[in-house]
Amino acid sequence: MKIVIVGNGMAGTLAAKTVRELDQEAGIEVFGEEKYAYYPRPNLIEFLAGRLPYEKLFAFPEIWSTRQRIGLHFGERVARIRPDERIVETGTGGIFPYDALLLASGARAAVPPLTGSGLKGVFVLRTLDDALAILDRLRTHARVAVLGGGLLGLEIARAMRDRGAEVSVVEIFDRLLPRQLDPAAAGILKHQIEKTGISVRLGAVSREILGAAEVRGIRFESGDEVEADLVVIAAGVKPELALAKDAGLTVERGIVVDDSLRTSRPEIFAAGDAAEHRGRVYGIIPASFEQARAAAHNMLGMDMPYSGTVPSNTLKVAGLYVTSAGEVNPEARGHEVLVRSVPETGLYKKIVLKEGRLVGAIWMGTKKGASEIGRFVALKKDVEIRKGDLLEDTFDFAEMS
Amino acid sequence: MEKWECQACGYVYDPAVGDPSNGVAPGAKFEDLPDSWVCPQCGVGKELFSKVD
Numbered sequence A: 001m002k003i004v005i006v007g008n009g010m011a012g013t014l015a016a017k018t019v020r021e022l023d024q025e026a027g028i029e030v031f032g033e034e035k036y037a038y039y040p041r042p043n044l045i046e047f048l049a050g051r052l053p054y055e056k057l058f059a060f061p062e063i064w065s066t067r068q069r070i071g072l073h074f075g076e077r078v079a080r081i082r083p084d085e086r087i088v089e090t091g092t093g094g095i096f097p098y099d100a101l102l103l104a105s106g107a108r109a110a111v112p113p114l115t116g117s118g119l120k121g122v123f124v125l126r127t128l129d130d131a132l133a134i135l136d137r138l139r140t141h142a143r144v145a146v147l148g149g150g151l152l153g154l155e156i157a158r159a160m161r162d163r164g165a166e167v168s169v170v171e172i173f174d175r176l177l178p179r180q181l182d183p184a185a186a187g188i189l190k191h192q193i194e195k196t197g198i199s200v201r202l203g204a205v206s207r208e209i210l211g212a213a214e215v216r217g218i219r220f221e222s223g224d225e226v227e228a229d230l231v232v233i234a235a236g237v238k239p240e241l242a243l244a245k246d247a248g249l250t251v252e253r254g255i256v257v258d259d260s261l262r263t264s265r266p267e268i269f270a271a272g273d274a275a276e277h278r279g280r281v282y283g284i285i286p287a288s289f290e291q292a293r294a295a296a297h298n299m300l301g302m303d304m305p306y307s308g309t310v311p312s313n314t315l316k317v318a319g320l321y322v323t324s325a326g327e328v329n330p331e332a333r334g335h336e337v338l339v340r341s342v343p344e345t346g347l348y349k350k351i352v353l354k355e356g357r358l359v360g361a362i363w364m365g366t367k368k369g370a371s372e373i374g375r376f377v378a379l380k381k382d383v384e385i386r387k388g389d390l391l392e393d394t395f396d397f398a399e400m401s
Numbered sequence B: 001m002e003k004w005e006c007q008a009c010g011y012v013y014d015p016a017v018g019d020p021s022n023g024v025a026p027g028a029k030f031e032d033l034p035d036s037w038v039c040p041q042c043g044v045g046k047e048l049f050s051k052v053d
């Protein structure tokens, strides 16, 4: 049995590890375009902030030890799949046959078509090389603008602020995290972020990144400008589909897979940020992990179905816990909304009831009760008789469970 | 005993179970895990864990 894996991010690495655990004999070849061994991408934030040293970025070095007999090809891109012959061709002309092929090619940072996005001093953050380039620039240029006020943009802003940079975050929407929060909660979050010295500019549509050879700022549709000599674009990701398309596999937003992680060719599998399962491209670690594990089993002929991943309701944003579940911005009438808010500490709790049943909640600035409230929303629990106490910090969820 | 959750991938460290895949026997408190310990699922370090309460 010969298994070839394209990509050594979370999905590729975990698949290799799982295959080896299940089968001591299978041949495994892993190709990674990046020249590094596996590192979890969240570590890049810690590294950027100066909290994690370079040596501690990497994880699971034991997987790559010679004892595991995994063929390592870091810094080597797979250039083409020849599906009818069941071989892959690498960028350096190598030819590798496979019985099962896993596409774990992940995603790349999306760069909107904005004039000036190719200027010196403009970056994205997806890879270790990106992080190293940002830190290199930061040594001499400390006025930073982050384009995109989503989760990743806010984390990048905070990390660079922790390095002492002057940071502004630019967001197109007129509030932060519009899907997870309501306007009041978003306002509190913004204030909490501003307290750390980051400036937040909302409703700002960038028209152009300014500069001749190097970046010097951003101009908005409104005509306003912000000065910056280091810009990080955090505008989402796009799955890496080139190989799959070229091989004629079915591709929508991601590489389409079924519940066994098979693509439209049964001997080719996909997992992680590149894969689309039941119409969803997750882009998160838990999904990459579960998909990779299932794909590893199925490649070896051990049936392990995958039916989807339930993303966590709780995020940590700029140091604050944010839990958001169900309908947080009810539009229809007939909903009852209860709120308790302590803006100074970043606390904001909101429950949305329909006929006494919990249909939505925001829990920000605390983790106490967060997982319970998420579960209650999932169950549409009837909380009518306790709704007056539910938002109190002293409320004991155990007595209602 | 306190459980700790990985904020990147959701893995929960339960001291009652330990982390046998990394030679951590049941009973070890999260605080007592070595600094070199990483999440057995995704590989991030202890600083990305938070207490489950």
Ligand SMILES: Cc1cc2nc3c(=O)[nH]c(=O)nc-3n(C[C@H](O)[C@H](O)[C@H](O)COP(=O)(O)OP(=O)(O)OC[C@H]3O[C@@H](n4cnc5c(N)ncnc54)[C@H](O)[C@@H]3O)c2cc1C
Pocket (backbone or CB within 6 Å): A006, A007, A008, A009, A010, A011, A012, A031, A032, A033, A034, A040, A041, A042, A043, A044, A045, A076, A077, A078, A079, A104, A105, A106, A107, A108, A125, A126, A127, A152, A240, A243, A271, A272, A273, A274, A283, A284, A285, A286, A288, B007, B008, B009
């Ligand atoms: C800074 C940052 C922080 C994040 N934090 C979180 C978090 O806290 N929680 C969370 O759930 N998710 C987080 N994510 C998202 C998470 O990292 C991804 O979901 C995860 O990395 C997906 O793993 P993957 O293996 O599918 O893809 P990737 O990690 O993108 O890895 C794919 C690899 O394949 C390589 N590759 C692509 N094409 C080829 C080819 N033709 N030949 C060879 N190699 C190729 C790429 O170079 C890449 O190294 C974060 C992402 C970033 C950038």
Ligand SMILES: [Fe+2]
Pocket (backbone or CB within 6 Å): B006, B007, B008, B009, B010, B011, B039, B040, B041, B042, B043, B044
């Ligand atoms: Fe983890």
